[in-house]
Amino acid sequence: MANKRQLVKRRKAVRNIRKITRTMQLIATARFQAMFKRVSASKPYSEKLAEMVAGLAGLDVELPDSLLEAHSETPRDVTVVITSNRGLCGGYNANVMRTAIEHIDRTANSGTPCDVQMVGKKGIQYFRFLRRAMTEVSPLGDTPKFEMVEPLANELMARFRRGEATTVHVAFMRFHSMGRQRPEVVQLLPLAPDKKAPSGDSADAGAAAVQYDFSPEPGKLLEELLPATVRIRLFTCFLEAAVSEQIARMVAMKAATDAAGDMIKSLTTQYNRARQTSITMELLDIIGGAAAVQ
Amino acid sequence: MAKTTTFHCSVITPEREVLSAEATSVVFPAHDGEVGVLVDRAPLLFALGIGILRIDGEKGSQRFFIDGGFAQMLDNNLTILTSQALSQGEVSSAKAREALAAAEGMKITDDASWTARDKAIRRAKEQLKLAEQVG
Numbered sequence: 001m002a003n004k005r006q007l008v009k010r011r012k013a014v015r016n017i018r019k020i021t022r023t024m025q026l027i028a029t030a031r032f033q034a035m036f037k038r039v040s041a042s043k044p045y046s047e048k049l050a051e052m053v054a055g056l057a058g059l060d061v062e063l064p065d066s067l068l069e070a071h072s073e074t075p076r077d078v079t080v081v082i083t084s085n086r087g088l089c090g091g092y093n094a095n096v097m098r099t100a101i102e103h104i105d106r107t108a109n110s111g112t113p114c115d116v117q118m119v120g121k122k123g124i125q126y127f128r129f130l131r132r133a134m135t136e137v138s139p140l141g142d143t144p145k146f147e148m149v150e151p152l153a154n155e156l157m158a159r160f161r162r163g164e165a166t167t168v169h170v171a172f173m174r175f176h177s178m179g180r181q182r183p184e185v186v187q188l189l190p191l192a193p194d195k196k197a198p199s200g201d202s203a204d205a206g207a208a209a210v211q212y213d214f215s216p217e218p219g220k221l222l223e224e225l226l227p228a229t230v231r232i233r234l235f236t237c238f239l240e241a242a243v244s245e246q247i248a249r250m251v252a253m254k255a256a257t258d259a260a261g262d263m264i265k266s267l268t269t270q271y272n273r274a275r276q277t278s279i280t281m282e283l284l285d286i287i288g289g290a291a292a293v294q
Numbered sequence: 295m296a297k298t299t300t301f302h303c304s305v306i307t308p309e310r311e312v313l314s315a316e317a318t319s320v321v322f323p324a325h326d327g328e329v330g331v332l333v334d335r336a337p338l339l340f341a342l343g344i345g346i347l348r349i350d351g352e353k354g355s356q357r358f359f360i361d362g363g364f365a366q367m368l369d370n371n372l373t374i375l376t377s378q379a380l381s382q383g384e385v386s387s388a389k390a391r392e393a394l395a396a397a398e399g400m401k402i403t404d405d406a407s408w409t410a411r412d413k414a415i416r417r418a419k420e421q422l423k424l425a426e427q428v429g
Contacts, residue, residue, distance in 0.1 A: 041310040048306060048373055052366055054341060146308040146377060210368065213338040216322060224341050225364065231377075235308050 002168045004278065007271040011264055018260035024088065025253035029116055032246035035143070039175070046232045053225050055210070056218050066224045067191045072163030075112040078156065079104060079185070082172035082241040083123030085139060090252030092173060093122040099183035100171035115165070117152075119238075144238035146231075153231040170237045173244035181244040185257045188234060190225055221244075301333045301370035305350055305358060305379050310381045312358070313349070320372055321348040322365050329365075331372055338367045342376060344416045346424050357382050359424045361417060380421070389426040394418035 081100040083093045099125075100116075107114045116134040118124050127134045139147050159165045168189035175182050214221055299331045303317040316424030323345025331338075342365055347358045399413035403406065 037310065042308050044304075044311055045306045045375055048366070048375055049364075052364060052375075055339070150377065182339045210337045213336060213340075215326070215329075215338070215340045221339060221341055226379075228364070228375075232308055255297075 005275060007267055011267040011271065013170050014260050014267065018257055018264065019043055020068055021253045021256040021260060025250055025257055028246050028249040028253055031142075032243065032250055035239070035243045035246055038143070039236075039243055042232070042236060042239055046236060049225065049232060051230055053222070053229060055212070056222050056225065059218055060119060066161055066223070067157065067189060067230060069190055070163075070166035071161060072166055075166045076164065077107045077112050077114040077167045077169065078117060078159065078165040079107075079114060079169045079171055080117045080137075080152070080156070080188075080237075082170065082238060083118070083122050083126075084245045085121045085142065086249075088254070089245055090258045091251035092248035092252075093120075093126070095183045096171060096173055096241075097123060097126055099185060102168065103185040112167075114153065115136060116229065117156075123165060131239065139167075140238070144235065144242055144243070149235045149238050153227075153234045156234075157227055157230055165189070170234065172237045172241040173248075175240040175243045175247075178247065181247060186237070188230060188237075191230060196197030299333055299373060300352065301331075301335075303342075303372045303374070305349075305360075305374045305376070307376055307379050310382070313356070315349070315351055315356075317349045317351045317372070319350045321346065322374060323360065323363070327390070331367055333370060335367050335370075337369075338365065339366045342374070344413065345420050347374065347379070357424055357427065359385055359421050380424075382424060382427070385421045387422055387426045390418050390422035390425050394422060 020201060037242050079100065081096065083096055104114050104116060116126055116127070116132070118134045119137045119140060121139065124134070124136050137152060144244075156165070156168050158169060169185050170188050171183070171185045174184040174186075175181050300316040300318050300414075303313070303315060303320050304311060305313040307418075318333070320378060321328055322331070323329075323343045323344045325341040328345070329340060338401045342360060344361055344409065347360045349356045355366075358376075359380040360374065360376040361378040365375075366373045371418075394415065397411060397418050400411040401410055
């Protein structure tokens, strides 16, 4: 029967798709673990750097304000939006874009022109579709490397110093834990003190008590430490975005695999029913035929 | 005895902790020249330049090419933070020569490109130096 054959065909197709989504889920899991390791591996650097900055801030040093204060009277915002290069990761890109657009519109409505620097193919496609203005950042690949993020950070800092931007924001998917990622817009420049400031106070006192040999003098040292802080902060954003992307893909592919499983079950039931119906019909035919002969 | 002659040294890049080991002496390239550190060195906080980092431990010495960053010595813990740290095995003279040629070919249009070219040349030269120390 045509119906039966069709059901068999569909079931086969769904099975194949399930195989693919399951594989993608496994790949995403492996990638997630690798990315997660990278995030943890980048922690010592940022922690140590924050410690050094805190140690210097505890001293009575004239702060170089090149990254701490805006250099222009006319406000202008630059927002870096981090999206993925690949799809099939559920609502990941949509969530980031929604938060980013909200932020961009809010800034634009308050009278601050807002430049968008778009990272990732998906975001670029979406903004092209919306016909919104943006600068496309050359693709960074799936695993963000520090030497790739560094030029972007340097360019942003240069623009900030020249007064072409008074604030720099980054919109990305913040990785809180395995089960929680939230799209966020964080301020990169002017450099804000770390959120862990209260706990840093006691560390400050301890570090300030240490008599360091400085080379060059503390003020100049800070001038180099602060850009390094901006670079590592931007790099961390990229790393967290990459981890969140893999988690989103993992979850999306798990859902797809489960849905395919359910579909196979219902198709099997339908197929069995159709088969039973056809058998019954054939039997009735035979019995009817036999009865007619008698 | 061992405790008094060695100190802890770690080399950390944004991507990973490259090295964490006990050392008897470390020579790092500061922004204005090389600086040697021995055990019980007074606390220091230095900006680093481009150059070769040498770490002598009890089991032999290790060399890394490092590209700027910071060094901190505190309580016999030396931390080297750098954006790039390449061990001897990771640099090759062929690649370094290529990088040097590319760096020398960079065009100078303003101050920024001049510093960029200068840095690229120094990077390539230091890598070449490190690579040739192998043989």
